[in-house]
Amino acid sequence: GKQWATTEVMVLRGVNRLLHNFFSQLLHTIENDDTDSPWFETAWRRILDYSLNAAMQLGGKDTMELRKAGIDMLLVCCQLSCHGGIVAAITPARVGTNMEVVNGALRSVRDANSKSAENKVVSDIALRWRRRLFLDAFKTLETLRSHFESDVEDVDEDNSHFIESVQLQVLHKLSEGLAKLYDCCKDEELSPHDSSSSKQDLEGTFVGLVATVAKKSAGDAGSRFLTQAQRSCFDLLRTMTSNSSLAALKVLASLAGESFSEGDVDPIKPEAAKVVADEFANDGLSRESKVEVLCGILSAYAENQENESWNVNTSTDQRKISYDLLVPVMQGGLESSTLLETSNVEITTETRQHIDFLWEKTFFTLSRMLSPSQISALYQNPELASTLIELITAVTNNVREHQYDDCGTLLSEGASNSLAAAKQQVSSRSTSSDKEPSATKDSADGVALKGVVNVFKACLEGLSNLSPNSDLLQSVAEMALENALDLISEADGSTGKKYLGEETSLGVCEVLMSEDSLESTVIAVFRPLCLLTRVENVRLRTEVGLLLSKIDLATILEESFRRTEEAEERAREAEQRSAELEAEIDELQDENDSLQQQVAVFMASSALS
Numbered sequence: 001g002k003q004w005a006t007t008e009v010m011v012l013r014g015v016n017r018l019l020h021n022f023f024s025q026l027l028h029t030i031e032n033d034d035t036d037s038p039w040f041e042t043a044w045r046r047i048l049d050y051s052l053n054a055a056m057q058l059g060g061k062d063t064m065e066l067r068k069a070g071i072d073m074l075l076v077c078c079q080l081s082c083h084g085g086i087v088a089a090i091t092p093a094r095v096g097t098n099m100e101v102v103n104g105a106l107r108s109v110r111d112a113n114s115k116s117a118e119n120k121v122v123s124d125i126a127l128r129w130r131r132r133l134f135l136d137a138f139k140t141l142e143t144l145r146s147h148f149e150s151d152v153e154d155v156d157e158d159n160s161h162f163i164e165s166v167q168l169q170v171l172h173k174l175s176e177g178l179a180k181l182y183d184c185c186k187d188e189e190l191s192p193h194d195s196s197s198s199k200q201d202l203e204g205t206f207v208g209l210v211a212t213v214a215k216k217s218a219g220d221a222g223s224r225f226l227t228q229a230q231r232s233c234f235d236l237l238r239t240m241t242s243n244s245s246l247a248a249l250k251v252l253a254s255l256a257g258e259s260f261s262e263g264d265v266d267p268i269k270p271e272a273a274k275v276v277a278d279e280f281a282n283d284g285l286s287r288e289s290k291v292e293v294l295c296g297i298l299s300a301y302a303e304n305q306e307n308e309s310w311n312v313n314t315s316t317d318q319r320k321i322s323y324d325l326l327v328p329v330m331q332g333g334l335e336s337s338t339l340l341e342t343s344n345v346e347i348t349t350e351t352r353q354h355i356d357f358l359w360e361k362t363f364f365t366l367s368r369m370l371s372p373s374q375i376s377a378l379y380q381n382p383e384l385a386s387t388l389i390e391l392i393t394a395v396t397n398n399v400r401e402h403q404y405d406d407c408g409t410l411l412s413e414g415a416s417n418s419l420a421a422a423k424q425q426v427s428s429r430s431t432s433s434d435k436e437p438s439a440t441k442d443s444a445d446g447v448a449l450k451g452v453v454n455v456f457k458a459c460l461e462g463l464s465n466l467s468p469n470s471d472l473l474q475s476v477a478e479m480a481l482e483n484a485l486d487l488i489s490e491a492d493g494s495t496g497k498k499y500l501g502e503e504t505s506l507g508v509c510e511v512l513m514s515e516d517s518l519e520s521t522v523i524a525v526f527r528p529l530c531l532l533t534r535v536e537n538v539r540l541r542t543e544v545g546l547l548l549s550k551i552d553l554a555t556i557l558e559e560s561f562r563r564t565e566e567a568e569e570r571a572r573e574a575e576q577r578s579a580e581l582e583a584e585i586d587e588l589q590d591e592n593d594s595l596q597q598q599v600a601v602f603m604a605s606s607a608l609s
Contacts, residue, residue, distance in 0.1 A: 385451030
């Protein structure tokens with residue numbers, strides 16, 4: 001009943017104070033105990049079992065304080081038995097040389113240079129037992145995690161809402177205690193820098209417990225805000241990630257789920273994705289960690305795409321948040337992969353495999369984002385165009401040289417898909433009675449159309465950076481300008497077609513103007529550029545004129561004539577040489593015939609003799 005629960009709370013709090021005050025002395029007794037199972041170890045395990053049983057109690061208000069007391073006891077046992085907890089427990093508060101506070105009063109102590117109690121407590125034997133006690137306590141936390149994951153609830157239908165609030169309070173108590181435990185263990189047991197496999201397992205188990213608390217402490221169904229317990233968990237995971245914890249970063253990416261590729265009403269997913277994005281923008285994470293975590297994120301994205309789980313009708317706000325979170329993560333991961341490969345430090349085989357896998361998934365991700373269906377979706381969500389352009393820029397700035405051709409092919413397809421989607425949109429608009437909105441750049445149609453054109457321009461610009469004067473670049477630029485001419489000539493009152501044709505042409509001109517070594521590409525599109533000088537749009541005529549003036553046409557023609565004359569001269573010389581060779585061949589043939597006749601006569605005379 002309630003009275004018994006209150007009694008149990010008092011017992012737990014009493015044991016709590018006892019361990020706080022005398023843990024170092026109790027641990028010291030193990031050093032002098034020659035038995036296989038010291039009495040304090042037995043008592044310690046009984047305390048843990050009793051506390052665990054209290055923490056796993058079911059019910060409402062009557063058991064809330066008992067559950068809190070049990071959780072507090074378990075966490076205190078972990079803190080006291082860890083390396084940092086022992087130092088904190090046995091170090092008294094000093095206020096002067098050889099002075100300490102005892103029961104509120106100052107007392108003199110032994111000389112500071114003499115052997116202290118702390119040194120006795122932290123002997124090798126005590127440290128080994130401390131480790132053993134800590135592992136026992138930490139294992140109990142694992143059992144508590146299994147209890148929360150089992151979803152066992154004792155729900156009173158008449159008071160279910162209150163019981164739920166009790167569960168949240170208990171989990172909030174646990175989340176706050178885990179934060180304190182991490183402060184004690186972050187430099188030892190939960191340190192990400194430790195090479196010991198056991199310590200790494202402890203860190204992973206601890207992070208898993210934090211993730212369980214975060215997931216199980218959700219608010220009401222449909223709630224768009226985090227609970228206090230969830231916020232405490234995210235603050236703790238953020239702190240661990242800032243301390244270079246790869247395990248914490250992986251758990252955050254796992255909690256984010258699909259939030260990097262689609263909106264979600266569950267507040268825990270976008271919050272986790274936000275923490276990951278923030279950490280990727282900082283320098284606290286190692287480059288290897290960023291590459292490895294981005295591999296996992298893009299793998300999840302690829303799996304969602306293959307399962308066709310990405311709903312293109314997701315609301316604008318949710319989609320924009322998802323893209324805004326994915327951009328810094330991909331930027332940070334791709335930049336890290338580039339720095340790893342270009343640095344003088346030798347990278348491991350595992351890291352090399354991660355980088356190769358990262359680029360494989362990056363190309364897949366970008367190919368899906370530049371697919372016709374996703375480009376068409378930009379008309380429902382025009383704000384996403386700018387973030388998609390940032391992704392294109394991040395890929396082209398960091399792609400490896402031996403993958404230029406693959407990336408160039410991908411960008412050329414993206415440019416073609418962008419123009420095709422834009423052309424289809426304006427064509428469908430021109431057949432309806434609503435024509436005018438697409439004519440103005442500030443209208444909804446104009447903004448969406450401009451966004452798609454900017455995606456095309458980003459693909460073309462990336463292609464020019466990777467493969468200047470390539471046949472692929474020339475074909476894309478020529479195709480775009482020819483389509484623009486067709487749209488302008490077919491406009492016939494359709495302001496949307498005219499607008500698209502002019503904006504496409506301006507985009508091509510802007511990209512070609514930004515490069516200094518694209519003369520061959522300009523020459524390849526010389527005919528459509530000349531035709532564009534006769535359009536009505538003054539700005540377009542000016543840009544085309546500036547682009548044409550950028551190339552020294554007279555010099556190019558003179559050089560072409562010179563090369564033509566040289567080629568003709570070489571051809572004449574070749575013909576003359578060919579004639580001379582033919583004459584020599586004829587002479588040699590005649591000489592050969594004469595020799596054959598002489599041989600025949602000689603053989604005949606030899607036969608007669």
